[in-house]
Amino acid sequence: MHGQYIKNTDRQFFSEEDTFLSLWKRDLKAENESEIVAAQNQALQTKYYATKILSTETDSTCKLCQQFDETIDHLISACHILAKEQYIKRHDSVCVQLHFNICKETGVELDKKHWHEDVPKSVETSQEGKVTILWNQ
Numbered sequence: 001m002h003g004q005y006i007k008n009t010d011r012q013f014f015s016e017e018d019t020f021l022s023l024w025k026r027d028l029k030a031e032n033e034s035e036i037v038a039a040q041n042q043a044l045q046t047k048y049y050a051t052k053i054l055s056t057e058t059d060s061t062c063k064l065c066q067q068f069d070e071t072i073d074h075l076i077s078a079c080h081i082l083a084k085e086q087y088i089k090r091h092d093s094v095c096v097q098l099h100f101n102i103c104k105e106t107g108v109e110l111d112k113k114h115w116h117e118d119v120p121k122s123v124e125t126s127q128e129g130k131v132t133i134l135w136n137q
């Protein structure tokens, strides 16, 4: 399964340097980096992997939606069961971190020290009133 991620990537829109540097610049723990690379290579224990690679199962269908092969790509972005709640939670979590960082960069005072503790207000304004940041509008 090594190299699946690279093979499946559209070379026209892909920068190997930017992609891999973004992983290694973040001080990731080795086990987290290992799981990310395994997911990119489609080498995590999914039903598709168990059926097609390990031959330990006979049905590769997603256990949640039971409509498509349970691949990493399907679980990450294409399962309509996960789309109802889990993808939205993931999206909102990324946006909370972005909101937190934008507030810090623009001088908006926040109550919390860490992004994961922050609960964004619908409108934030910098101390000078020059910047207004809207949340979920």
Ligand SMILES: [Zn+2]
Pocket (backbone or CB within 6 Å): 062, 063, 064, 065, 066, 067, 068, 074, 078, 079, 080, 081
């Ligand atoms: Zn599914």
